[in-house]
Amino acid sequence: MDILRRIWRSPSGRIGLIATLLVIIGGLAAPLLATHMPNQIDVAARLSPPSATHWLGTDQLGRDLFSRGLYGTRVAVGVALAVTAIALLIGILLGIAAAYAPAPIERIILAVFDIISAYPSLILALALVAVLGPGLQNIIILVTIVFVPRFGRIARAQTLTIKEQPFLEAERALGASGGRIMLFHVLPNIVGPIVVLASMNIPVVITLEAGLSFLGVGIRPPLASWGSMLFDGFTYIGQSVWPVLVAGGMLTLATLGFTLFGEALRDAIDPKLRREP
């Protein structure tokens, strides 16, 4: 509660919180709020501007943009949360393991992290798509691969800083097993900065997923996603700008909201972290 109050106090934190809530509620309540089925085609009203029946206009097949946008929220936020959660889990486990493992294994883990990070994230994702193929499940897998090293590195660094502290030594002296120490004593102590990093990671994942879908190698139609809506809109931009405005607007609202929220959360939890750009 205290953290929420601190977030609310800064103007940008307030904007971030409101935008994030709007996006999450929009996604959760999409079936209630949507005025049309997301894939319902109405060719007579194709590419129409906003009206009483279609609040934000329609796309090239006459599908309602407001409803598709809401359903797109589910895909975007769902993928972002899934990817961040999985990458967080794998990254933390690998990071702690690397800090405790014998030097050769640690070096292998770090080398793999280095290799993955040597790719610009979009290029790595594209390379993986080339091999795995597109689709919702593959997008989650490959975007997770992109982000594991970020969490792994910080988990390792955090573990190294507390590894030699007396309370862990005491635990060891009491006969606790390595696994027990890592899970019950190291993990709770390093999780703060990592959660902040995770929240700041969400807009990055949203941008990447929508970008891949925009390029036609992400979420497959007819599933509504902001990226593919943006691509359809881009194709028909000479006839109507509304599809691009709706998809781009919702996408930007989400990334901006999560970015501001993540930064406010970081400042509220640990102002020291602010120094990292």
Place this chain on the structure above:
Amino acid sequence: MNGFWSKGSLARYGASRLATAVLVLVGSIALLCSLTLIVPGDPARILLGARATPELVETFRQQMGLNLPLYERVFVFFRHALQGDLGTDVISGRSVTDMVMAALPNTIVLALSAIGLAVLLGIPIGCYAAVRPGSLLDQVLAVFSVSLVATPSYVVAILLLYFFSVRLGWFPVLGAGEPGHFLDQLHHLILPMVALAVGWVGYIARLVRSSLLEVLSEPFIRTARAYGQPERRVVMKYALKLACIPTVAILGVGIGELMGGAVFVEVIFNRPGLGSLVFDAIRVRNYPVVQGCILIIVAIFVVTNLLVDFAYAWLDPRVRETLGRARSGGGA
């Protein structure tokens, strides 16, 4: 300072960074090759599609060295790459090296001009905000720069294309301009450059603001002020130079992310370049072209990071021992 090869010397630091860079380069191609092993089924058949004749599949397997074990494939690929041969396009039969070299200059021009623009706009914005922290202008600039950072580059690119090319008709919609015709090329460059630079303007502005604020609280700045130096001179001459060092550091990462952004911008504006080349190749699963492009992109990324690290280590000897570990925490 005792000797060329002593611990913490620039030479030793350089050698270890260089070794890591080579490892990363080899590893990234090995990763790409090993992925074809993970995918169930015959990669040649998957990549060529169901309608490929058995002869074509066999030729492709030979060309890609798919019959060889993984380490040998990586070795063969690099032996050829070192001789300037990145393989052959399976569809058109052209040399991948030629294709990459034809596309590369366009992308480099795009990326460098975008970085230049971002630095030119970002540093003054960051300065203005830092000189009056907490003021209304600072807060407006803060929201402005976050918005720039948060808006995906492809959304910016499409909107720019719509307003300035489709509606107003000020700029061309397609291509990179007539070869050899400088003004025409410049005309074609402006919108893509702006689209690519926008996010970085915000990013650099934020970075310059925070590091300038930090430098301005240092004792030597207080001394300069105590000597009666005008504030403008204190900021411009003494503080800004130091505050820009972190900006240099992120440019290394920046080049990589710009390569990613260039894919979108090149696809949207239909510009020839490395980004659109790799994108087209991935769509038709033209594997040798993908591999060649990826090698070049990762190489550019690794080399710029290396140069940035050297510049950093040269500027600050403390970095030499710790940078190898510390910088791994980054990633934009």
